[in-house]
Amino acid sequence: MIDQQHINYQRIEKAIAYIKDNFKDQPSLDEIAAAVHLSPFHFQRLFTEWAGVSPKKFIQYISLEYAKGLLKNRGSTLLDTAYETGLSGTSRLHDLFVNIEGMTPGEFKNGGEGLVINYCFAESPFGKMIVASTSKGVCHMFFEDDEAQALVDLEKRFPNACYHQITDRFQQDALFIFQNDWKQLNQIKLHLAGTPFQVKVWESLLKIPLGGLNTYGDIAKSIEQPKAARAVGTAIGSNPVAFLIPCHRVIQGSGNIGGYMWGKTRKSAIIGWEAAQREQ
Missing domain, CATH: 1.10.10 (Arc Repressor Mutant, subunit A)
Structure with missing residues (x-):
């Protein structure tokens, strides 16, 4: 299966x-x-x-026309509540709250020394994933077909952590996002290593609802740094949690899809899939 x-x-x-x-x-x-x-x-x-x-x-x-149309009407697609994103399945919208906690400076600087990280491999509608978590929440979620390479990438981010291949509740809650019945979802908790600026950008992405798109400039304005679009793009490109932090919902001001850490085709697939889910 x-x-x-x-x-x-x-x-x-x-x-x-x-x-x-x-x-x-x-x-x-x-x-x-x-x-x-x-x-x-x-x-x-x-x-x-x-x-x-x-x-x-x-x-x-x-199509580009769809992307440009969303951008023109972006005021009606943004949610005002921080950390909230609308999810629609076979029933009406359900609210999902994602809570981000940044790692301490020591954890960030020392490559995860002292952290115990559980990880598992799972299938999603967009290919195989690795999901990893600490005692505080999900710290890493990448698309990667090759399990050995996926583990190498995780260990590069936290070279001094202790690893166990175990599926825990944090990972399960994160993966429930791909299910049709989102009533099973608890609050999803993330434990992320990033600078204060990066975390602020990642938090802003959570305000873009399912089926909605923003530009890098929009995100810069939303964090009250309108001249920082390039820095915003770098922070978005460093997103450690695929799909849950929806960096795929950020496109270029021209309406072009733009880059994506896990491939432009996958980004297009996710955008189209989310738009389809929204209309069901």
């Missing part, structure tokens, strides 16, 4: 890459299906199961 889910995402990822490269030509169902070596019928069913909408509708969600 898990392996099949991963295979299906790889097919969808390939389809999205094709759509991204050709969306201005509005490719037909047959053309997209042929690009991923599936029959139109099979591809339509697989894509709709994954995204909740047809491939044709999905093209609209990841």
